Amino acid sequence: MCTRADCRFPTCRGFELAGDATDVAPADLGELRDVIGEALAAEEPLELIAGATKRGLGRPLQLPRTLDLSRLAGIRDYEPSELVLTAGAATPLEEIEAALAPARQMLAFEPPDWAGLFALPASAARRGTLGGALACNLSGPRRIKAGAARDHLLGFRGVSGRGEVFKAGGKVVKNVTGYDLCKLMAGSYGTLAALEEVTVRVLPQPEAACTVMLCGLDPAAATQRLNRALASPNDISGAVYIPACSTAALTSLSGVPGVAALRLEGPAPSVNSRRQQLLSDLASDCEATSLEEEPSAAFWRAMRDVTPFTGHADRIIWRISVAPSRGGELGEEIARRLDASWYLDWGGGLLWVAVSGAEDGGAALIRAAIRGTDGRGTGHATLIKGSLALRRAVPVFEPQPPPLAALAARVKEAFDPHRILNPGRMVEGV
Amino acid sequence: MKMPTPDAAVLQRRAEIVEALRHIVPGEGVIASEAERRAYESDGLTAYRQLPMVVVLPSRVEEVAAVLRYCKKMGIKVVPRGAGTSLSGGAMPLADGVLLGMAKFNRILDIDYDNRCVVAQPGVTNLAITRAVEDAGFYYAPDPSSQIACTIGGNVAENSGGVHCLKYGVTTNNVLGIEMVLMDGELVRLGGRHLDAEGYDLLGVMTGSEGLLGVVTEVTVRILPKPTAALALLIGFATTEDAGRCVAAVIAAGIIPAGMEMMDRPAIHAAEAFVKVGYPLDVEALLIVELDGPPAEVEELTGRVEEIARNHHATEIRLSRTEAERLAFWSGRKAAFPAVGRISPDYYCMDGTIPRARLAEVLARIRVLSDRYGLAVANVFHAGDGNLHPLILYDANKPGEIERAEAFGADILRLCVEVGGVLTGEHGVGVEKRDLMGTMFDESDLAHQQRLKCAFDPDGLLNPGKVFPQLHSCAELGRVHVHAGRLPFPDLPRF
DSSP states (O other): OOOTOOOHHHHHHTTTSOOOEEEEESSSSSHHHHHHHHHHHHHHHHEEEESSSOOOOSSSOOEEEEEEESSSSSSSEEGGGGEEEEEEEEBBHHHHHHHGGGEEEEOOOOOOOTTTTTOOOOTSOOOHHHHHHTTTTOTTTTTHHHHHHHHHHEEEEEEEEOOEEEEEESSSSOOOOSSSHHHHHTTTTTTTEEEEEEEEEEEEOOSSSEEEEHHHHHHHHHHHHHHHHHHHOOEEEEEEOOOSOOOOOHHHHHHSSSSEEEEEEESHHHHHHHHHHHHHOOOOEEEEEEEEEEHHHHHHHHTTTGGTTTTTTTTTEEEEEOGGGHHHHHHHHHHHSSEEEEEEEGTTEEEEEESSSTTTTTHHHHHHHHHHSSSOEEEEEEEOOHHHHHHHHSSOOOOOOOHHHHHHHHHHHHHHHHBBBBBBSSTTTT | OOOOOOHHHHHHHHHHHHHHHHHHGGGGGEEESSHHHGGGOSOOTTOOOOOOOOEEOOOOOHHHHHHHHHHHHTTTTEESSSOOOOSSSOOOOOEEEEEEEETTOEEEEEETTTTTTEEEESSHHHHHHHHHHHGTEEEEOOOOOOTTTOBHHHHHHHHHOOTTTTOOOOGGGGGGEEEEEESSSSSSEEEEEEOOSSSOOOHHHHTTOOTOOEEEEEEEEEEEEEOOEEEEEEEEEESSSHHHHHHHHHHTTTOOOSSSEEHHHHHHHHHHHOOOSHHHHHOSSEEEEEEESSSHHHHHHHHHHHHHHHHHHHEEEOOOSSHHHHHHHHHHTTHHHHHHHHHHSSSEEEOOOGGGGGGHHHHHHHHHHHHHTTTTTTEEGGGGGGGEEEEEEEOSTTHHHHHHHHHHHHHHHHHHHHTBBBSSSSSSOOTTGGGGGGHHOHHHHHHHHHHHHHHHOOOBBTTTTTTTTOOOOOHHHOOOOOGGGGGGTTTOOOO
């Protein structure tokens, strides 16, 4: 059980874990190195946690020890005119966002809040940490315009599975000195290194925003309009489609079934002129409306946080990245063959699917559908939420072709040769 | 510049190697004569030259794979090359190495407007991608100055930037997928027409890896709709401090211009003498600020930038009235390098990045160094992202000047690191900054990077002698050092 008196994590109360895990919480870089060095010497793998909001994500771990990174927190450097912020990796996102707000800046990749999706207890740190969002490379609807979490990580310092401190990147936006290890860390789910400090790019908040909603569209018509909007110079910063056949939660969000929503951000005169342009280009043969300020912001928060699929404990949630033109037809195909609801983000390139009742959670069918009948379709499906048994039984991340899987395993070997850090979190045995 | 000692055994087998390569790449794809190899002896960093052992120009992926497989089997080094425009010696040949030229991979394979991407072979030029899609209202955003010649494969290797990357990102932010061949001949696809990786982001690792990890044989990039309007402001300042503060104020006001460039007095004068576009000559610093987007936005933001400039004591503000005038504002900046080439027999272009707030201080210290080395310097600067390009003027025919220029350049890069910046913003480490890596990274940092190379190329055959100041064998790098003092149970048997 948890050895720290003030431990606040659900795990410490036996949530999803075997129960005899011990918890170590280093206070600084030196202690972090020592803890990992000890684990390496004892060959005792560590489960890395900080905000502990994403333990339900990824392959389940049952490791003897938990490495609690949450004390490696706090903003260390922030100069708004440099558009750069340096913080302890475990700094809560709320704290980062509170510090950015007075300068009217933001993390442009919109790190999601999946506390609702994972039905975390109210006592848990809801938003998670900056390092957690980066380590899982989680990005919201603005991904299509501003890039992913991986595009905003400029530098880091941490300890690899070799028990050695190292750093990469820098504290400036433009840098090509050495390999871009920031990209490697983003999305590695703590399997290569424990991040101690990160430097991220920040951007100005938009002065104004509105959402244009085009209603009563079937998937084909919506795909065509999303594409036209994104191919226009109207600088779209969010593009989603919620089909008519989807859940009540989705319909109540949008008001009407079959809605394509497009977000515009920028100075008010610019937002207004682009809204006019979009309405005249795309709304000639469908009903249209627009959301302003807070309703608009609330709508995109809901898309970011997958709110439409929260509150159904038994449903399996998939996050599927494909070429944007394929998202709609793929959603329809999956819904025809499984008991499933779906919606599209990223202009059609991100398909969210909630499945009920399928034995393998729909994994085989979904992954075959991505490859397509000719086997040449690109993309990947990640099992975001499913039971422990399901996440043990099916690959949570898209299986890779053998040469690529072998290369990824060698990369793991380079950073963590003795499989000390989150082993098996992404791929069995790696 | 010390390169790895050529392998005498390989050099001795040269005739046999050329013959074997001719079997893999028939016809004119293997270049062995000294006169023809001469064309490949350097890249854009012409101070360093080396004749390659042999040049191979494959035209099919199978040939690339077979060449690499053969070289791995025989222990022969390979240097990949695109158009050879690298400014850091990334494509500099090795005396005992095969130079693998990708110029014949020059076709655009697919233009996919529904998914807003282009699939191209690596030898397609950067500008050719924009040319292929501009009629439909699209463009490819990263625009390095060499875009007419540099290839998209080279852009991936160097993670190239350009003047518009503050707003639109560098290569890594605009590449969706690649196909590549590893040193063992294995073909690997990363990404595609979708976003983000399903596992480790090896596409992100490959971008900017300077030809040390794999040979790119196909690239998928995203294209963007061309903004409807663009206006440029030309703003003169009496001091570089005022100009630097104006740049910071524009950013602090929440404005991300499409481009924000600065030139100092020597650069302004050189550029104006060359292109005669009417740059003010009585200022210490000149800013070009470009805003793009819908007309309503451009109009709004140019007004705000003008006001900020006035508040920062601008001595001259001009707004482009026509597209021709906007391009004229840029022509001086874009011609800054050749313009400096006219006033000096040779120049050496540096590429550090600094925190913007330290600009005035860094420029002042560069002036002090300039006096100390007795060499003039002109500064052009991607002010928006802190990427500084000091151009050191020298004459290679004067004994000792090239060495002085190199020492001056190294001091500038050390200064960039000292104030919190980095050695290279967009030109890459190559051979040029290789021996300065230790100013930014310690041994552990470099060892972690080199172990990543071991995962891709365990024999260290792909482009060795670039990026890393010291070569270590992968076996040596792979050892795990557990410090005895840290063992919690020192008596237990380990491993």
